Amino acid sequence: MNWTGFDTWIVIIGALCAAACALPGCFLVLRKMSMMGDAISHAVLPGLAIAFLVTGARASVAMFIGAAIAGVLTALFTQWITRFGNVDRGAAMGIVFTTLFAIGLLLIRQAADHVDLDPGCVLYGALELTPLDTVTLGGIAIPRAALVNGIVLLLNLGIIGLLYKELKLTSFDPDLADTLGYSSQFLHYLLMTMVAVTTVAAFESVGSIIVIAMLIVPPATALLLTHDLLKMLLISVAAAVLAAVCGHIGALIVPGWFGFESTTTSGMIALASGLIFALAWLFGPHEGIVTKWRREAAIVPEPAPITNNSTT
Amino acid sequence: MHSESLNTQSTFPARQTGTRPEHPPGIPLAIHDLTVAYHRKPVLWDIELNIPEGKLVGVVGPNGAGKSTLLKACLDLVPLTSGWAHIYGKPYRKNRHRVAYVPQRESVDWDFPVNALDVVAMGSYRRLGWFRRVSKAETERAMDALDQVGIGHLALRQISQLSGGQQQRVFLARALMQDADLYLMDEPFAAVDAATEEAIVDLLRKLSERGKTCLVVHHDLATVTTYFDWLVLINMRVVADGPATETFTRENLQKTYGGKLSLLEKAAEALRSTPH
Numbered sequence: 001m002n003w004t005g006f007d008t009w010i011v012i013i014g015a016l017c018a019a020a021c022a023l024p025g026c027f028l029v030l031r032k033m034s035m036m037g038d039a040i041s042h043a044v045l046p047g048l049a050i051a052f053l054v055t056g057a058r059a060s061v062a063m064f065i066g067a068a069i070a071g072v073l074t075a076l077f078t079q080w081i082t083r084f085g086n087v088d089r090g091a092a093m094g095i096v097f098t099t100l101f102a103i104g105l106l107l108i109r110q111a112a113d114h115v116d117l118d119p120g121c122v123l124y125g126a127l128e129l130t131p132l133d134t135v136t137l138g139g140i141a142i143p144r145a146a147l148v149n150g151i152v153l154l155l156n157l158g159i160i161g162l163l164y165k166e167l168k169l170t171s172f173d174p175d176l177a178d179t180l181g182y183s184s185q186f187l188h189y190l191l192m193t194m195v196a197v198t199t200v201a202a203f204e205s206v207g208s209i210i211v212i213a214m215l216i217v218p219p220a221t222a223l224l225l226t227h228d229l230l231k232m233l234l235i236s237v238a239a240a241v242l243a244a245v246c247g248h249i250g251a252l253i254v255p256g257w258f259g260f261e262s263t264t265t266s267g268m269i270a271l272a273s274g275l276i277f278a279l280a281w282l283f284g285p286h287e288g289i290v291t292k293w294r295r296e297a298a299i300v301p302e303p304a305p306i307t308n309n310s311t312t
Numbered sequence: 313m314h315s316e317s318l319n320t321q322s323t324f325p326a327r328q329t330g331t332r333p334e335h336p337p338g339i340p341l342a343i344h345d346l347t348v349a350y351h352r353k354p355v356l357w358d359i360e361l362n363i364p365e366g367k368l369v370g371v372v373g374p375n376g377a378g379k380s381t382l383l384k385a386c387l388d389l390v391p392l393t394s395g396w397a398h399i400y401g402k403p404y405r406k407n408r409h410r411v412a413y414v415p416q417r418e419s420v421d422w423d424f425p426v427n428a429l430d431v432v433a434m435g436s437y438r439r440l441g442w443f444r445r446v447s448k449a450e451t452e453r454a455m456d457a458l459d460q461v462g463i464g465h466l467a468l469r470q471i472s473q474l475s476g477g478q479q480q481r482v483f484l485a486r487a488l489m490q491d492a493d494l495y496l497m498d499e500p501f502a503a504v505d506a507a508t509e510e511a512i513v514d515l516l517r518k519l520s521e522r523g524k525t526c527l528v529v530h531h532d533l534a535t536v537t538t539y540f541d542w543l544v545l546i547n548m549r550v551v552a553d554g555p556a557t558e559t560f561t562r563e564n565l566q567k568t569y570g571g572k573l574s575l576l577e578k579a580a581e582a583l584r585s586t587p588h
Contacts, residue, residue, distance in 0.1 A: 030424060086351070162443055169434050172424045176486075179387050179413050180438040181405075227470035229425045 003252075009131035009143050011248045014269055016149035017202045018240035021214035022222075023156040024194040026229075026236050029219040030171045031191075035090065036075065037215040039097035040192060041199040041208045043074040045104025048200065053111055064197055071196020072189055074100060125207030127266045145205050152201040156194060160233070167191070168229055206266040213270035214240065217277050224280040224287055239276050247272040338401055340365050340494045340525040341386060346395035348378070348385050355381045357549050359395070363542070366523045368516050370530045370540035370556065374569050377547040379529045380416065383496045387413055399494060408438060412492035414483050416499050422472050428482045429467040432457050435489025450489075457485035462511050477508030484515060495519060495526040502531065513539055533582040536560055 028037050047070030051062040074096050081092035130145035137147065160167065166187055170177040174184035195215070202211045222235035247269030255263045282290045341363040348356040356378040363369055371379050384390045386397040388404045399407040412435070432454040433446045440446065446454075458464045461481040466474060471482065480500055487495055500512050516526050516539070527544075530536060536543065536556065543559040545551040545568040552564040 030421075032421070165437065165440070165445060166442065168426065168430075169437055172426065172431070173415070173420045173434070175384075175387075175389055175415055175419065176413065176434065178389060179408065179411070180434075181408055182437065182442075223425065227425050227472070228427075229430075232425050 006131050007248065007252070009146065010127055010265055011245055013130050013143060013145045013149060013205055014127060014244035014248060014265060015241040016146060016153055017205050018214045018218065018244045018269065018273075019237045020149055020153035020156055020198050021202055021211060022218040022236040022240040023153075023160055023233060024191060024198055025215035026219040026222065026233050027167055027171055027191055028195065028215060029223060030229075034216045034220075035093060036078075036192070037195055037199075038212045039078070039093045040071045040074050040195050041203075041211045041215070043097040043100035043104075044070045044196050044200055044203075045101050045208070046070055046107060047104075047196075048203075049104050049107035049111070053107070064200055067200035068193050068196045070100060071192050071199070074196075075189060075192040125203065125205050125210060125266045127205045127269075128264070130205050148201050149205065152198050156198060159190070159194060163187070163190075164230075206269070210266045210270045213273050217270070217273040218243065221273070221277045221280045224277075224284045227286070239273070239280075243269050243273040243276055246276075338365075339363065340400060341397065341527065342401070343386070343397045344395055346385060346397055347393040348381055348390055349393045354393075354548065356385065359546075359550055361544065361550060361553060363525060363527060363544075365525055366520055367525055367542040368520050368540045369525070369527045369542040369544060370536050371527060371544045371546060372530055372533070372536060372568070373546040373551075377568075379546060380498050382546065383413070383498055383527065383529065386496060387411065409490075410493045412487035412490035412495050414487045414495065414497040414500055417476065417480055417483065417502065419498075422474075422479060424471065427468050427470050428458060428463065428474065428478075428485075429454055431471060431482050432467075432485045432489055435486040438490070454485070454489055457488040458482075460488060461485045461515065475505070477504040480504050480508055481511065484512065488515075493524055495524060497526065497528045499529045499531065501528075501535075533565070536582070 025037065028034050044067035047066035047068070048063050051066030055062045074093075077096040078089065078092045081087060081095060082089050085092065087095075131143045133144045134141040135144050135147060136142075166177075166182050169180070170182060170184045170187045174188075177184045177187070199208070199211050199215075202214060206214065218236040218239040219232065221239045222232040225235055226232050248265045250272060251263050251265040251268035254268070255261060280288070282288055284291060339362055341361065343359050343361040346356060346359040347354060359382065371382065373379055381390060385392060386399070386404065397404065399411055404411065429451070433450060435457070436446060436450040436453065440450070455464060455467060458467050458481075461484050463474075463478055463481050463485075466478060471479060474482065484497075484500065487497070501509055504512070516528070519526055520541075528540070530539070537560050540556045542554070543556040544553040545559060545564050547568050547570070551568045552559050
């Protein structure tokens with residue numbers, strides 16, 4: 001394995017990206033709206049495309065605003081269709097995000113065909129190429145993706161730090177939140193905006209599909225390991241960073257075992273997340289399958305002569 | 313066709329002419345001409361209620377009678393088609409601090425990663441306001457509230473590790489934290505153990521002695537007259553309301569539960585077992 005400064009940046013960007021996603025992802029998982037992350041990550045596309053067509057610049061502030069608006073609209077349309085169309089939430093989400101995604105694709109295809117906003121890149125990202133695009137900050141050249149994802153991570157940290165109590169309340173019991181004067185609607189749309197902005201930042205690096213793994217898998221892993229919301233947030237960030245590191249190393253090493261060139265890092269990060277989840281699921285301290293099994297095995301020495309199925 | 317019948321009825325002239333009794337301004341809960349509809353289907357119809365201060369009020373009626381919706385309507389949680397509900401003479405949003413709500417236990421996810429003390433502390437959030445953290449004093453109050461419902465020793469336990477009765481007590485402790493004058497409780501007695509039922513009754517009595525008013529959605533007809541001193545019988549409309557012993561009659565129950573025979577038999581049994 002030939003590790004360069006390039007690889008270090010890839011890991012840093014992947015880790016920033018994954019950590020930024022994991023924070024709002026925790027609340028998506030707890031509110032049982034994981035698939036809203038999927039919906040929003042796809043539905044931001046027309047927002048991006050329109051902002052790009054208007055400003056002509058990639059990764060501008062306008063693109064974040066466009067994406068945030070598209071994200072909020074997704075949540076809003078989903079709610080309307082659920083309420084007035086009498087369809088269930090999942091179906092409403094399916095209608096809204098596929099339509100918006102299709103509009104986004106058409107816009108990119110038709111109007112922006114001659115520029116480097118590539119649908120393939122939108123879907124899969126290009127984490128390996130992100131360190132090439134740098135900006136100078138205080139005399140040091142750092143990749144733009146690192147800067148963007150870093151800022152989004154700080155923003156998410158700031159919002160959750162400031163509104164921790166409010167997000168906890170409204171995720172647990174939105175009716176109580178409303179009766180106490182904390183608008184659950186407002187906090188819902190705030191979270192949706194966070195998800196939209198975070199996805200857009202992560203877009204370019206990991207694409208709109210892998211980003212779902214980053215939103216959902218580390219929080220789901222953390223939920224298996226703790227019964228405390230604060231610890232869940234911390235563990236999910238740790239799992240996200242671990243997945244980024246293991247993912248890139250895996251992308252460099254594993255294909256070599258089979259005589260191939262290195263493979264896509266973003267895919268490997270998602271795979272690493274999945275493996276970490278599996279480990280937590282098997283060996284988690286409370287709910288782990290193996291842990292439970294061993295706990296039960298440890299109880300057997302008690303006088304229990306009847307049930308002994310496991311020995312056969 | 314459905315909407316037509318709705319329209320003709322809601323413009324029925326007698327409603328706007330002010331022939332109804334005046335509502336005393338300071339009573340805990342005054343409801344006038346309240347109608348709630350989901351998807352154009354009325355759930356509550358022309359509710360007219362005055363709940364006197366310091367009473368333990370049972371809200372009784374069959375499934376789907378709109379009992380939970382009545383509480384939610386008082387709390388601005390569902391849109392009203394017409395009418396109003398006033399808390400101590402003012403709309404809910406102006407008198408939030410005087411009301412505490414105990415929702416049905418199943419309305420939240422008990423696997424949520426918080427402990428009992430966290431949930432009880434949520435009762436202090438209105439006092440705290442945006443951005444402010446739970447202070448040490450509020451944490452102590454939350455501990456007190458847990459002690460009052462008899463589960464102080466479970467404060468740090470994750471809520472999924474609590475029994476149904478203990479979870480219900482957590483909700484009651486949270487309502488106590490709100491330090492309100494009017495308590496709206498949605499089926500606090502549903503599926504709880506005998507010890508919890510007793511603890512809840514105790515708590516209700518104590519609240520009532522302190523002049524607090526409790527509106528409790530209740531299912532068990534056999535205990536209605538022992539637990540409550542005021543009764544609201546409801547089935548989309550208010551069938552009867554008043555002092556529990558006067559209101560809990562065979563005729564009123566028949567009107568409330570309609571042709572549901574098995575329920576009627578239960579009601580008759582309940583009537584026989586209560587001193588009249």
